[in-house]
Amino acid sequence: MRTSAAYDKVCSVACLILYVHLISSPKFASASAETNALLKWKASFQNQTQPDILTSWTYLPIATNSSRDQKANASPCFWTGISCNAAGSISRINLTNSGIPGNNITGTIPPEIGNLTQLQLLNLSSNHLVGNIPVELGRLTSLGKLILKDNQLSGGIPQELGSLTELEYLDLSTNKLSQSIPSSLGNFLKLHHINASNNKLSQKIPFQFRSLTQLSVLDLSHNGLDREIPTELSNLKSLVTLNLSHNNLSGVIPKSFDELRGLDHIDISYNQFWGPIPNNKAFHEAPIEALKGNKGLCGNVTGFLPCIINPEDKKHSSIYFIL
Numbered sequence: 001m002r003t004s005a006a007y008d009k010v011c012s013v014a015c016l017i018l019y020v021h022l023i024s025s026p027k028f029a030s031a032s033a034e035t036n037a038l039l040k041w042k043a044s045f046q047n048q049t050q051p052d053i054l055t056s057w058t059y060l061p062i063a064t065n066s067s068r069d070q071k072a073n074a075s076p077c078f079w080t081g082i083s084c085n086a087a088g089s090i091s092r093i094n095l096t097n098s099g100i101p102g103n104n105i106t107g108t109i110p111p112e113i114g115n116l117t118q119l120q121l122l123n124l125s126s127n128h129l130v131g132n133i134p135v136e137l138g139r140l141t142s143l144g145k146l147i148l149k150d151n152q153l154s155g156g157i158p159q160e161l162g163s164l165t166e167l168e169y170l171d172l173s174t175n176k177l178s179q180s181i182p183s184s185l186g187n188f189l190k191l192h193h194i195n196a197s198n199n200k201l202s203q204k205i206p207f208q209f210r211s212l213t214q215l216s217v218l219d220l221s222h223n224g225l226d227r228e229i230p231t232e233l234s235n236l237k238s239l240v241t242l243n244l245s246h247n248n249l250s251g252v253i254p255k256s257f258d259e260l261r262g263l264d265h266i267d268i269s270y271n272q273f274w275g276p277i278p279n280n281k282a283f284h285e286a287p288i289e290a291l292k293g294n295k296g297l298c299g300n301v302t303g304f305l306p307c308i309i310n311p312e313d314k315k316h317s318s319i320y321f322i323l
Contacts (some may be wrong), residue, residue, distance in 0.1 A: 019222065034090050035076050037112035044107050056080045089118035096125040096147070103197075113143040114139040123147040125171070130154070131178075138163040145169040149195065152176055157196070173219070174198040181220075183208040183213055195219040197243065202226065205249075219243040231256055238262060242282075245269040250295070253278055269293045276307050285286040 004102075042057045070300045076294070077084035083092035093104060106128040113122075114136025120143060138160025144167060153175040162184025168191055177199040185194075186208025187315075192215055194255075201223040210232035210294065216239060219322040225247040232257035245267040252275035253268070263282040265318070270293035277283050277299035288303040298307040 011101055011140070015211050033115045037083070037115045038090075040112055041107075041110045044110060049093070054080055054141055064239065077203070079235055085118060087118075090116050090313075091118055091142075092121040094121065094123045095121065095127065096123045103176055106130070108132075109134050109137075111136040113137065113320060116140065118142055120166075121145045121147075124151065126150040128152060131160075131171075132156075135160040137161060142257065146170045148175065149173040149219070150175075153161055154178065156180070157182055157185070157201075159184045161185065165189065168192055169193045171195045172199070176200060178202065180204070181206055181225075185209070187209045187210060191215055193217045195222040197223070204228075205230055205244075207232040210224060212236060216240045220247070221245040223247050225249055227251070229254055233257075234259060237261070241265045243267045244271065245290070247271050249273065252276070258284075266290060277301050277304065 012152050038057060039141075042054055050138045057085040059075070074270055075084075075088070076082050076090060077088060081093060081095045082090060085091040104127055107122070109129060110125065111121075113134065116274070117139060119140050120239040122137075122140070122143060123145065125147050126149070129148070130156035131153065133148065135158045137143075138158060141163060143164050146161075146164070147169070149171045150173070153172075155179065156179035157172065157177060159182040162182065165187055167188050170185075170188070170191060170193065171260060173195045174197070177196070178201065180203035181196070181201055183206040186206060189205035189211060191212055194212075194215065194217065197219045198221070201220070202225065204227040205220065205225060207230040209215075211229070212218075213236065215236050218236070218241070219241060222245070225244070226249060228251035229244070229249060231254040234254055237260065239260055240262055242265070243261060246269070247272065250272035251269075253273055255278065257263075257278055260278075260280060260282070263280060266282045266286050267290040268288055272296040274296040276300065279299075282292075283299075284301055288300075291297060291301070291304070298305050300306055
């Protein structure tokens with residue numbers, strides 16, 4: 001009996017040591033931080049009283065005779081809109097309204113979301129999120145897709161987002177974002193899609209966008225951007241779609257746009273551009289609607305008068321056009 005009692009005592013001590021080691025391990029701490037971040041976020045939802053809003057987001061310990069349902073409650077990997085990688089860390093959050101019918105989340109994006117450091121996809125589109133984009137998103141350095149479109153987010157685009165060097169897809173469209181576009185967005189060397197349309201962004205397009213050599217879609221339409229198009233945008237040789245319509249951009253479209261041979265779709269309507277339309281297939285084949293509403297464009301494009309060069313001043317290549 002003594003031997004049995006001693007054995008039980010040793011086993012209990014060993015189990016305690018193992019338990020303490022487990023809960024103090026970095027992996028356990030990381031999983032706990034991720035779970036707490038999501039639960040705290042859920043608690044902030046202003047419409048959390050709706051019975052069908054993320055009811056699976058509940059943490060309950062796993063019983064010894066655990067079933068799949070019990071495991072689902074114990075791990076956020078089984079929660080609605082959440083996916084994990086092979087190591088058990090949260091890698092995807094998809095809470096878009098189109099992905100979860102009837103799920104219109106109202107509230108703010110919490111700073112704790114910066115604890116989900118293994119996140120590769122964050123899709124919160126088509127909800128009713130308000131407030132600023134938290135600067136803590138800059139800690140999600142594994143993020144490949146960030147989709148926050150169709151909400152009511154306000155304030156500026158955080159400069160800290162420039163830390164997301166793995167980002168390939170960024171959609172911030174249809175919000176109430178204001179201020180200037182941060183130059184740090186030029187750090188996204190893998191980015192192939194930017195949509196920041198339908199906001200209240202102002203000032204100039206950053207020349208640092210010249211580094212986005214993988215970019216195929218750039219949509220900055222329906223904002224308050226001004227000044228000239230930076231000539232550095234002609235470095236975007238992968239660009240297929242460019243939409244700068246409905247802004248306050250002005251000046252002459254850079255002649256270097258002639259060299260954007262991959263460009264297929266453009267819309268520069270309703271700005272204050274003047275001067276020659278680039279000698280580029282996308283501009284020549286664009287519908288009149290994609291070019292109209294400017295100060296005075298000219299060129300060999302249907303619906304526009306040709307540019308007239310002053311024969312007495314050819315050496316300066318002066319161009320005149322008829323308004």
